[in-house]
Amino acid sequence: MAADLNIFVTEETVESDADGPLSGTTVAVKDNISTEGLRTTCGSAMLDDYVPPYDATVVERLKDAGATIVGKANMDEFGMGSTTETSAFGATRNPVDPERVPGGSSGGSAAAVAAGEADLALGTDTGGSVRNPAAFCGVVGIKPTYGLVSRYGLVAYANSLEQIGPFGSTVEEAATLLDVISGPDANDATTRDASEARSASDGRTGTARETGTSSDYASAADGDVDGLTVGVPTELVDGADDRVVEVFEDALSELEAQGVETTEVSLESVGHAVQAYYVIAMSEASSNLARFDGVRYGKSGGYEGNWNESFARAREEGFGSEVKRRILLGTYALSAGYHDKYYKKAQDARAWVAQDFDAAFESVDVLASPTMPVLPPKLGESLDDPLQLYLTDANTVPVNLANLPAISVPAGEADGLPVGLQLIGPKFGEEQIIRTASAVEQ
Amino acid sequence: MSDTSVDAEEVRHVATLARVDLDDAEVEEFAAQFADILTYFDALDEVPEVDDEAELVNVMRPDEVRESLSQEEALSNAAEAEDGFFKGPKVS
Numbered sequence: 404m405a406a407d408l409n410i411f412v413t414e415e416t417v418e419s420d421a422d423g424p425l426s427g428t429t430v431a432v433k434d435n436i437s438t439e440g441l442r443t444t445c446g447s448a449m450l451d452d453y454v455p456p457y458d459a460t461v462v463e464r465l466k467d468a469g470a471t472i473v474g475k476a477n478m479d480e481f482g483m484g485s486t487t488e489t490s491a492f493g494a495t496r497n498p499v500d501p502e503r504v505p506g507g508s509s510g511g512s513a514a515a516v517a518a519g520e521a522d523l524a525l526g527t528d529t530g531g532s533v534r535n536p537a538a539f540c541g542v543v544g545i546k547p548t549y550g551l552v553s554r555y556g557l558v559a560y561a562n563s564l565e566q567i568g569p570f571g572s573t574v575e576e577a578a579t580l581l582d583v584i585s586g587p588d589a590n591d592a593t594t595r596d597a598s599e600a601r602s603a604s605d606g607r608t609g610t611a612r613e614t615g616t617s618s619d620y621a622s623a624a625d626g627d628v629d630g631l632t633v634g635v636p637t638e639l640v641d642g643a644d645d646r647v648v649e650v651f652e653d654a655l656s657e658l659e660a661q662g663v664e665t666t667e668v669s670l671e672s673v674g675h676a677v678q679a680y681y682v683i684a685m686s687e688a689s690s691n692l693a694r695f696d697g698v699r700y701g702k703s704g705g706y707e708g709n710w711n712e713s714f715a716r717a718r719e720e721g722f723g724s725e726v727k728r729r730i731l732l733g734t735y736a737l738s739a740g741y742h743d744k745y746y747k748k749a750q751d752a753r754a755w756v757a758q759d760f761d762a763a764f765e766s767v768d769v770l771a772s773p774t775m776p777v778l779p780p781k782l783g784e785s786l787d788d789p790l791q792l793y794l795t796d797a798n799t800v801p802v803n804l805a806n807l808p809a810i811s812v813p814a815g816e817a818d819g820l821p822v823g824l825q826l827i828g829p830k831f832g833e834e835q836i837i838r839t840a841s842a843v844e845q
Numbered sequence: 846m847s848d849t850s851v852d853a854e855e856v857r858h859v860a861t862l863a864r865v866d867l868d869d870a871e872v873e874e875f876a877a878q879f880a881d882i883l884t885y886f887d888a889l890d891e892v893p894e895v896d897d898e899a900e901l902v903n904v905m906r907p908d909e910v911r912e913s914l915s916q917e918e919a920l921s922n923a924a925e926a927e928d929g930f931f932k933g934p935k936v937s
Contacts, residue, residue: 456918592904678886689863698933703924711864713934719866727865728875731856732882734863748889754897790881 408496410514411474413442419466425583426469431515431524434475435482436567437556438462441472445558446480446490446508449701449721459556460591461525461567461584468583473521476511480723481692482529482560484508485795486785487536489725494782499541499821503779506536509570513540516570523580524570529561530680531774531799533568534811538774538823541813543577543840544570546799548831549806550595552581553588561687564680564803574812574841578620581833585618595831623834624841629662631839633826634767636670639798643776646817651773654814654824654843658771661842668763668770672755673801679752680800681793682736682745688726689733695721728789757805764829769839772798774811774823798825808833812840851879 412434419426432438435445437455439462444450458466465472479489487510488494497505498518505514509526513536516524526533528546537544546568557567567584571577587594635655640648655665697703697717704717722730736745763770777795785792802809807827814824824843828836856876860867867875916929925932 453922456914456921589906592906675888675892678889679892681882682886682889693864696933697924698931700922705924708934710934710936715861715864715866718864719868722865724871727867727871728878730863730865731859731875732879735859735879735883736886738859738862745886745889748892750897751895752889752892754895755892758895789878790885793882 408498408501408514408518409477409493410495410511410518410520412444412446412477412490412492412511414474415441417441417466417472419469419471421467421469423468424579425465425523428470428523429473429521430465430470430580431474431476431512431521432462432465432472433478433509433512433524433526435478435527435558435560436462436525437558438472438475441475443475443558444492445482446478446492447721447723447726448491449695449718451491453700455556457556460553460588462556464584470523470583474515476509476515476524476526478511479508480726481558481688482508482527482532482565483688483725483729485531485535485792486780487511488782488786489723491723496782497540497779500779500819503781503820504539504785506539506775506779508532509544510536512570513537513542513544516540516542516572522571523576525580525584526568526570527557527565528568528803529565529684530803531796533570534774534799534809534823534825535796537570537811539779539821541821542570542572543574543810543812544568545577545581545810545833545837546802546808547581547585547833548808550593551585551808551831551833553591553594555588555590559691561684562691563687564684573624574810574837574844575621575624577810578624578837581620582618585620620833620837623837625838626661626842626845628658628839628842631663631769632767633658633663633665633839634668634763634770635665636668636673636763636770636772638670638673639772642797643773644778646778647773647776647822650815650817650822651824655771658839658842661845663842665771666767668767670756670759670763670801672752672759673797675752676756676801676804677793677797679749679756680796680804682749683753683804685729685733686737686746687733689730689737692726692730697721725789753804756801760801760805760807760827769832769835770827772825772827774798774825778817778820778822802827806830808836810836810840812843814843851876851883
């Protein structure tokens, strides 16, 4: 089945001798997370023979926890895409309906769990790339607070936005994997000290739990939401497909039956989030991908001539269209004369989005929206118009701009296709969104 | 009102800056798409100036010798290496 759905770029089993919470558990790892001795391609021809000489911190933690790695999951090239169709190794298909995309960019990871090829999976979320495929494949995906999970060993695309996040069939399973991978790392200075996280976590009950080895996100999946206030940002529901909205509203009614109070909130800034997200992500991509020069790693092309020319020709061959598009647009946005118009304004929008969320969390515990405004499209349906594709990320990108945690949990089906519900929490409020998501499951 | 216009020449110029060669078909395709995408980005003009009071602190570790990749490991993915060095095309 895996071959038909094109879930793995590299299917290879790495066993662990350690005895831990993931002993006997299989995990698929997205192919932009470094695995020592195991090819890591980022879905790109540029890196099709790259073999990392070290493990990412999250992979070390998987091995220490006793997990068995079953393969490197297919993905949009360098994480750039929302459908897992831009991989140099071909598109992944959605296990729910193989005519449709699994979502992206962590489509292989989500499909691995949905198809039963792995118990759990790791993906990365820069603008929704864990939550989007979780929603389209009908599994659970968590985008952690920025700084909760180490990015050491992740092949960077947009450093200020991306986080590694877990997939599972259930909220509790995904939370168990989050327990394993989260916590400070001396190799990633953006990871946060447990005490900083503690003061911000779980505002509703006032209980304090540490991140890292002492975290216990799994036990937060207790479904106890009585008395919780859930805010629904009208801006994140208005543009969605009617079929999606219907499933979303039914799920909210279920939560209300369990004692949740729902209230409408407004996030005026999110109307500019997609523009800000893409300007920032593309700008960071143009810088990050400059390292692929075919000298230290990457395709060299073997061209003669001066460095710049041989570099540019190797990159023409090694990168796919979406990657080139974003490198060029990012270079443009940062170039003289346009920096203030695009990049600086995008940073203003980012701060505005963060302030809007902060204000909303003064009156509600969590925010809820459809994860994706649409049902999973058919393969090939959305590739021709990049701008339309960027717009499908409207509900997920604001979370990355504000560095917040969010989870996508299956809320039901429309026309036989999965619909995901997104729950967003305040910084380091993972327990609250996990608890609420577990109530949606019931 | 948008003042965004991107022609083929501008796409070629940015591609040169970004060190990515493009074929003619790609230049044409990108020129059309960039006009749309940049026009969409123009909506950022409406964003108010926001006081960003980020609480940033420098995070430093002591500058001490630590374990690292061996020279052999560091060179293991290079297309060409010589005498323990990466070998690149000549710099003109």
